[in-house]
Amino acid sequence: MTAAEKHQVSRTPASLPQPPAGRRPQKGGGTRLNGRAGIRDVAAAAGVSITTVSDALNGKGRLPDVTRRHVREVAERLGYRPSAAARTLRTGKSGLIGLTVTTYGEEPFTFTEFAYFAEMARAATSAALARGYALVILPAPARHSPFDVWANVALDGTVVIDPSDEDPVVSELVRSGLPVVSDGRPSGSLPVTAWVDNDHEDAVRGLLDHLAESGARRIGLLTGTSTDTYTRLSTTAYLEWCEQVGQDPVYESYPAHDPCAGAVAADRLLARPDRPDAVYGLFDPNGTDLLAAARRYGLRVPEDLLLVCCSESTVYATTEPPITTLSLKPGRIGNTVIQLLIDAIEGIGPTLPTQRVMPTDLVVRTSSQRQGARTTVSAPRAPD
Amino acid sequence: MTAAEKHQVSRTPASLPQPPAGRRPQKGGGTRLNGRAGIRDVAAAAGVSITTVSDALNGKGRLPDVTRRHVREVAERLGYRPSAAARTLRTGKSGLIGLTVTTYGEEPFTFTEFAYFAEMARAATSAALARGYALVILPAPARHSPFDVWANVALDGTVVIDPSDEDPVVSELVRSGLPVVSDGRPSGSLPVTAWVDNDHEDAVRGLLDHLAESGARRIGLLTGTSTDTYTRLSTTAYLEWCEQVGQDPVYESYPAHDPCAGAVAADRLLARPDRPDAVYGLFDPNGTDLLAAARRYGLRVPEDLLLVCCSESTVYATTEPPITTLSLKPGRIGNTVIQLLIDAIEGIGPTLPTQRVMPTDLVVRTSSQRQGARTTVSAPRAPD
DNA sequence: ATGAAAGCGCTAACAG
DNA sequence: CTGTTAGCGCTTTCAT
Numbered sequence: 001m002t003a004a005e006k007h008q009v010s011r012t013p014a015s016l017p018q019p020p021a022g023r024r025p026q027k028g029g030g031t032r033l034n035g036r037a038g039i040r041d042v043a044a045a046a047g048v049s050i051t052t053v054s055d056a057l058n059g060k061g062r063l064p065d066v067t068r069r070h071v072r073e074v075a076e077r078l079g080y081r082p083s084a085a086a087r088t089l090r091t092g093k094s095g096l097i098g099l100t101v102t103t104y105g106e107e108p109f110t111f112t113e114f115a116y117f118a119e120m121a122r123a124a125t126s127a128a129l130a131r132g133y134a135l136v137i138l139p140a141p142a143r144h145s146p147f148d149v150w151a152n153v154a155l156d157g158t159v160v161i162d163p164s165d166e167d168p169v170v171s172e173l174v175r176s177g178l179p180v181v182s183d184g185r186p187s188g189s190l191p192v193t194a195w196v197d198n199d200h201e202d203a204v205r206g207l208l209d210h211l212a213e214s215g216a217r218r219i220g221l222l223t224g225t226s227t228d229t230y231t232r233l234s235t236t237a238y239l240e241w242c243e244q245v246g247q248d249p250v251y252e253s254y255p256a257h258d259p260c261a262g263a264v265a266a267d268r269l270l271a272r273p274d275r276p277d278a279v280y281g282l283f284d285p286n287g288t289d290l291l292a293a294a295r296r297y298g299l300r301v302p303e304d305l306l307l308v309c310c311s312e313s314t315v316y317a318t319t320e321p322p323i324t325t326l327s328l329k330p331g332r333i334g335n336t337v338i339q340l341l342i343d344a345i346e347g348i349g350p351t352l353p354t355q356r357v358m359p360t361d362l363v364v365r366t367s368s369q370r371q372g373a374r375t376t377v378s379a380p381r382a383p384d
Numbered sequence: 385m386t387a388a389e390k391h392q393v394s395r396t397p398a399s400l401p402q403p404p405a406g407r408r409p410q411k412g413g414g415t416r417l418n419g420r421a422g423i424r425d426v427a428a429a430a431g432v433s434i435t436t437v438s439d440a441l442n443g444k445g446r447l448p449d450v451t452r453r454h455v456r457e458v459a460e461r462l463g464y465r466p467s468a469a470a471r472t473l474r475t476g477k478s479g480l481i482g483l484t485v486t487t488y489g490e491e492p493f494t495f496t497e498f499a500y501f502a503e504m505a506r507a508a509t510s511a512a513l514a515r516g517y518a519l520v521i522l523p524a525p526a527r528h529s530p531f532d533v534w535a536n537v538a539l540d541g542t543v544v545i546d547p548s549d550e551d552p553v554v555s556e557l558v559r560s561g562l563p564v565v566s567d568g569r570p571s572g573s574l575p576v577t578a579w580v581d582n583d584h585e586d587a588v589r590g591l592l593d594h595l596a597e598s599g600a601r602r603i604g605l606l607t608g609t610s611t612d613t614y615t616r617l618s619t620t621a622y623l624e625w626c627e628q629v630g631q632d633p634v635y636e637s638y639p640a641h642d643p644c645a646g647a648v649a650a651d652r653l654l655a656r657p658d659r660p661d662a663v664y665g666l667f668d669p670n671g672t673d674l675l676a677a678a679r680r681y682g683l684r685v686p687e688d689l690l691l692v693c694c695s696e697s698t699v700y701a702t703t704e705p706p707i708t709t710l711s712l713k714p715g716r717i718g719n720t721v722i723q724l725l726i727d728a729i730e731g732i733g734p735t736l737p738t739q740r741v742m743p744t745d746l747v748v749r750t751s752s753q754r755q756g757a758r759t760t761v762s763a764p765r766a767p768d
Numbered sequence: 769a770t771g772a773a774a775g776c777g778c779t780a781a782c783a784g
Numbered sequence: 785c786t787g788t789t790a791g792c793g794c795t796t797t798c799a800t
Contacts, residue, residue: 036560038777049787054779063785081560084538085472086777089792094469095536096520118502125521134533135521136480137509149518152479154468176420176465288702315699318672422793433771438795446769470793473776 037078046074057082088154097128097341098138098150098158102167114284115312116330117161120183123334124159131342135159140169157345159183159337162228163190179344181337185229185355194340194354198328200230203360204237204280207308207326210362211278215370216306218247220269220276222286224256231256234282234310250276256283266293270305278306278368280326287316287323287367307367316365324368327361421462430458441466472538481517481725482534482542483508486524486551498668499696500714501545504567507718508543515726519543524553541729543567543721546612547574563728565721569613569739578724578738582712584614587744588621588664591692591710594746595662599754600690602631604653604660606670608640615640618666618694634660640667650677654689662690662752671700671707671751691751700749708752711745 043050048071056063056071074080088094101117125135136153150169157179163170165188173180179193186192211219221238224231235251242249250272254265266289269279279290287309291301299305301321308324309316316323336356342348427434432455439447440455458464472478485501509519520537534553541563547554549572557564563577570576595603605622608615619635626633634656638649650673653663663674671693675685683689685705692708693700700707720740726732 040777050778051780051788052786055786058779060779067785079560081535083473083777084536085469085476085478086792087536087779088469088538089467089473089794090777090779092469092792095533129523129533132532132536134537137519137521139513149479149513149516151465152468152471152516153518154472176463315702318699318703320704423795424793434794435771435796436769439770442795444795448769451769467793470776471795473778474793474795476776 037075037080039080039082042071042075042078042080045078046071094154094156095133096136096153096155097133097338098153098155099124099135099161100138100140100158100169101161102140102164115314116284116328119312120161120330120334123331124338125334127335127338128342131338133338133342157181157193157341159341160192162230163187163192164228165190179341181341181344183333183337187227187229192353193344194356196333196336196340196356196358197229198333198360199357200233200360201237203326203328203362204234205241206360207280207362208238208241210324210364211280211306211308211368212245214278214302214306214368216276216278218250218274218276218278219306220272220279221249221251222262222265222269222279222281222283222290222309223251223253224282225253226256231282238280248274250274259285262286263289263292266290267296270294270297270299277304279308281307281309284309284311284313287311287319287325291319291323301367302370306370308362316363319367321367322365324365325363327363329358329361333358421459421464423464423466426455426459426462426464429462430455477729478538478540479517480520480537480539481512481722482522482537482539483519483545484522484524484542484553485545486548499698500668500712503696504545504714504718504721507715508722511719511722512726515722517722517726541565541577541725543725544576546614547571547576548612549574563725565725565728567717567721571611571613576737577728578740580717580720580724580740580742581613582717582744583741584617584744585621587710587712587746588618589625590744591664591746592622592625594708594748595664595690595692595752596629598662598686598690598752600660600662602634602658602660602662603690604656604663605633605635606646606649606653606663606665606667606674606693607635607637608666609637610640615666622664632658634658643669646670647673647676650674651680654678654681654683661688663692665691665693668693668695668697671695671703671709675703675707685751686754690754692746700747703751705751706749708749709747711747713742713745717742 039050039053043053046053048056048067052063052067053071053075054060056068057075059068084094099121121135128135133156136155138150138153138158155178158170158173158181160167160170160180160182162184163182163186167190170180170182170186170190170192174191174193182190182192182195183197185195185197208219219242221235223235223238238251239249250269252265252269254261256262262283262285266281266286269276270290270293281287281290287307290305290307290309294301294305294307301307308326310326310328312327312330313325316325336358340354340356423434423437427437430437432440432451436447436451437455437459438444440452441459443452468478483505505519505521512519517540520539522534522537522542539562542557542565544551544554544564544566546568547566547570551574554564554566554570554574554576558575558577566574566576566579567581569579569581592603603626605619607619607622622635623633634653636649636653638645640646646667646669650665650670653660654674654677665671665674671691674689674691674693678685678689678691685691685707692710694710694712696711696714697709700709720742724738724740
């Protein structure tokens with residue numbers, strides 16, 4: 001006698017059967033699952049076994065087309081929806097990818113706050129969906145958040161945007177064997193599965209060259225006080241470039257996540273005795289702030305001051321004048337991050353770790369083109 | 385050593401006698417779970433049963449504090465992470481909430497594309513997280529799209545932004561018993577669990593009054609050709625308002641999801657023989673487009689033309705001149721939607737259906753304040 | 769106070 | 785080709 005038979009119980013509706021051995025409802029019978037049909041209901045209704053149902057629905061076995069079609073029909077008729085939870089438990093794959101962005105400052109949740117994140121997230125979501133995965137938005141690991149949402153979600157992998165040094169959650173995830181791909185080089189020695197980042201140094205050099213082409217003699221930098229790799233690499237590249245062309249560095253730093261501090265720093269930069277005749281701002285709002293500051297000091301852009309900032313915002317196309325921006329192409333990054341992650345999840349691709357450096361895009365507008373400046377482009381620097 | 389140690393010693397780890405049928409693999413034994421510790425490993429290591437482990441970790445049973453602490457310690461030491469999949473399967477709750485936005489036009493995925501969605505999603509994510517849920521971004525159900533993703537994720541409920549008429553996925557979800565809360569009144573007879581929306585009619589009346597206060601004699605409208613409730617309600621309110629004050633309606637419609645069409649429509653509106661001296665644009669980009677069109681026709685804002693548009697974008701604070709905007713307060717909506725949905729999921733609150741109408745916010749800037757116009761604000765209309 | 773056992777619904781070996 | 789069976793790892797009565 002099989003276990004099933006042993007547990008078999010008559011489907012007497014209201015009668016209270018004695019509780020011994022099995023309370024299992026009849027196998028082919030009643031509707032469970034919170035009123036919805038389960039795989040066994042479909043099997044019964046279609047007159048096949050649950051295996052056949054599973055195979056028919058997943059295109060797995062080598063069933064005759066008739067059976068397959070029939071089962072699918074019955075399933076449809078019963079409004080059968082397979083339980084994702086059961087499938088996940090069984091297969092160990094949830095089809096879910098976590099997406100986290102490190103929050104700066106006091107803000108609880110800065111997702112979509114900045115054009116960069118918004119676009120990156122959009123692209124990532126889209127790319128994941130295209131490969132059959134969905135994204136779960138998860139909070140940056142605040143120290144001891146109330147619910148540990150992280151623990152309650154079955155993830156196949158995680159994307160981390162701008163992981164901070166030694167991020168505890170990331171290490172934890174990696175240690176537990178979950179693939180983690182980061183947008184931005186991991187600072188410290190975070191052992192991510194892979195990372196994607198821009199070639200920030202190259203971008204800065206290119207844009208400084210562009211400003212110099214436009215006639216800039218002294219280029220200033222608006223940078224951040226934080227130690228993330230973006231800020232660090234960009235600033236270093238600036239300093240090196242200055243040294244190379246023999247210009248004294250002129251820069252102001254401020255805490256990048258403080259919106260007011262940026263405006264103040266922009267002002268400070270233009271108030272200096274060694275006022276630059278061109279400025280590159282590392283952060284999105286710098287363009288607006290610098291423009292405002294320039295106005296206060298009666299500086300015309302681009303006649304008296306050339307301006308470039310790093311931003312994904314479209315507003316700089318319509319400012320007065322339009323401002324040249326460096327785009328990090330977050331969409332491309334989001335897409336790449338997801339491809340890498342899913343490859344890792346599915347065991348495709350190299351056995352890691354992988355890193356991908358993506359190009360940036362300088363969108364040249366009026367603010368960086370001085371009237372009468374040469375428009376020829378200098379030959380690319382020789383690789384040294 | 386500690387009480388824990390004592391506990392462990394007194395609890396002689398019962399070497400299990402051979403189970404009757406002997407089919408079951410060793411219960412307290414080896415490490416499964418893809419190399420990670422399972423609840424049974426913890427139980428064995430702590431010298432207790434898996435029940436006790438579960439209770440200890442979930443704060444459920446009435447265990448002595450010592451046991452609880454001991455179990456937690458052991459779990460921590462083994463790096464035990466409970467399987468979310470198993471928990472979900474067992475409890476029927478995943479802690480996951482779906483978030484969908486109906487896509488317009490051909491775009492594959494417009495999530496975060498518009499400031500409204502971005503902010504709404506941000507707030508919703510934040511609110512969900514605060515109550516222990518995470519959001520899963522899901523694609524709008526394109527006609528016969530890979531429905532797969534929807535079927536492969538265990539959802540406790542879903543948020544739908546701007547559901548289209550008779551959205552098949554929504555009906556399907558509702559039919560299968562899943563709570564669905566929509567942002568925006570469901571068009572047609574979509575049987576959502578609850579919905580949240582702005583009082584669009586009131587908003588339009590208020591803003592038209594404001595324009596009239598500022599001296600507008602003929603207010604034009606830039607509206608959409610689509611039939612969604614937002615467009616419909618706003619347009620109707622406009623027409624009724626016109627009738628009420630005895631003004632001939634002056635409006636242009638265009639397909640709202642087409643970015644170029646908006647600029648053209650703005651131009652058309654200002655090119656009319658019965659050119660309005662004030663315009664309200666229903667969609668985000670209308671402000672910029674109208675400003676550009678006004679410039680082309682040599683109209684000064686606000687001297688010759690008053691301008692208001694519905695937008696969440698911050699750019700209108702810094703345009704020349706700054707433009708008055710109607711904010712729908714997407715953050716508030718996102719938060720409310722989530723509260724309603726989680727209440728429904730957890731069985732709190734009214735037995736539905738619920739609907740919540742949220743106020744809007746007119747951010748008055750230069751573009752709607754004609755020089756010399758009265759600045760007093762009319763008393764709010766009495767509730768009728 | 770603690771443990772044994774029964775599954776949640778599904779998929780994957782392995783028999784027939 | 786199709787069915788039987790054994791769990792995936794956890795929560796939960798129920799019995800001790």
